Amino acid sequence: MTDNTYVESAIVEDDALVAARGRAEELGAPTISPAVGALLALLARATGAKSVVEVGTGVGVSGLWLLAGMAEDGVLTTIDPEFEYQQAARESFAAADIPIGRARLINGSPIEVLPRLADASYELVFLDGEILDHPRYLTDAIRILRPGGVVVLHHAEGLDPSQSGPVAEAVRQAALIVADDDRFLPVVIPLGAGVLAAAKAG
Numbered sequence: 001m002t003d004n005t006y007v008e009s010a011i012v013e014d015d016a017l018v019a020a021r022g023r024a025e026e027l028g029a030p031t032i033s034p035a036v037g038a039l040l041a042l043l044a045r046a047t048g049a050k051s052v053v054e055v056g057t058g059v060g061v062s063g064l065w066l067l068a069g070m071a072e073d074g075v076l077t078t079i080d081p082e083f084e085y086q087q088a089a090r091e092s093f094a095a096a097d098i099p100i101g102r103a104r105l106i107n108g109s110p111i112e113v114l115p116r117l118a119d120a121s122y123e124l125v126f127l128d129g130e131i132l133d134h135p136r137y138l139t140d141a142i143r144i145l146r147p148g149g150v151v152v153l154h155h156a157e158g159l160d161p162s163q164s165g166p167v168a169e170a171v172r173q174a175a176l177i178v179a180d181d182d183r184f185l186p187v188v189i190p191l192g193a194g195v196l197a198a199a200k201a202g
């Protein structure tokens with residue numbers, strides 16, 4: 001396999017993202033890599049995203065990247081059960097001068113919150129929460145995506161045949177859900193912890 005270290009090091013993050021990564025380190029919160037962030041921003045821009053859902057707010061690193069690519073009046077709905085992380089994410093968004101109305105932070109379990117979101121209403125859905133729940137998240141993501149929308153699942157590395165166990169099984173199950181749905185065009189991208197992206201037919 002090609003050494004793709006250069007892909008991650010090619011991305012330079014701004015001061016707000018550097019500060020958010022500092023908060024993540026203090027709290028021990030996981031974050032996406034810079035290259036995954038750049039991909040999210042690109043997908044948000046390419047889909048003209050005005051409404052985005054994220055599972056797994058963390059301290060707001062992925063949220064900052066998504067907001068950077070979204071329409072200027074776009075709203076990010078981001079769900080996480082960890083109140084402390086979401087408080088830190090609020091700080092990350094404020095430090096980046098993101099208007100309060102652009103980020104709707106929902107403190108709760110994505111398994112309970114996702115079913116309450118409206119059908120066919122979001123251009124982009126990013127799944128980065130509990131990996132074992134990826135298949136359940138994906139089922140809701142498919143429902144809430146607008147035609148032409150894109151779902152992005154992080155931690156797709158479980159698709160590597162050398163991996164086994166419940167986490168790898170959950171990722172494979174999620175991948176099969178999009179592979180078996182004719183409306184979706186999926187691709188696996190070796191960035192960060194592995195990305196599975198799938199575009200819904202327009």
Ligand SMILES: C[S@@+](CC[C@H](N)C(=O)[O-])C[C@H]1O[C@@H](n2cnc3c(N)ncnc32)[C@H](O)[C@@H]1O
Binds near residue numbers: 063080081109130133
């Ligand atoms: C990988 S981190 C998210 C990182 C974030 N997307 C970023 O890059 O800045 C995973 C998140 O899932 C949340 N989480 C933990 N347990 C969870 C659960 N049972 N269901 C959903 N999310 C959970 C954690 O609080 C954490 O913020």
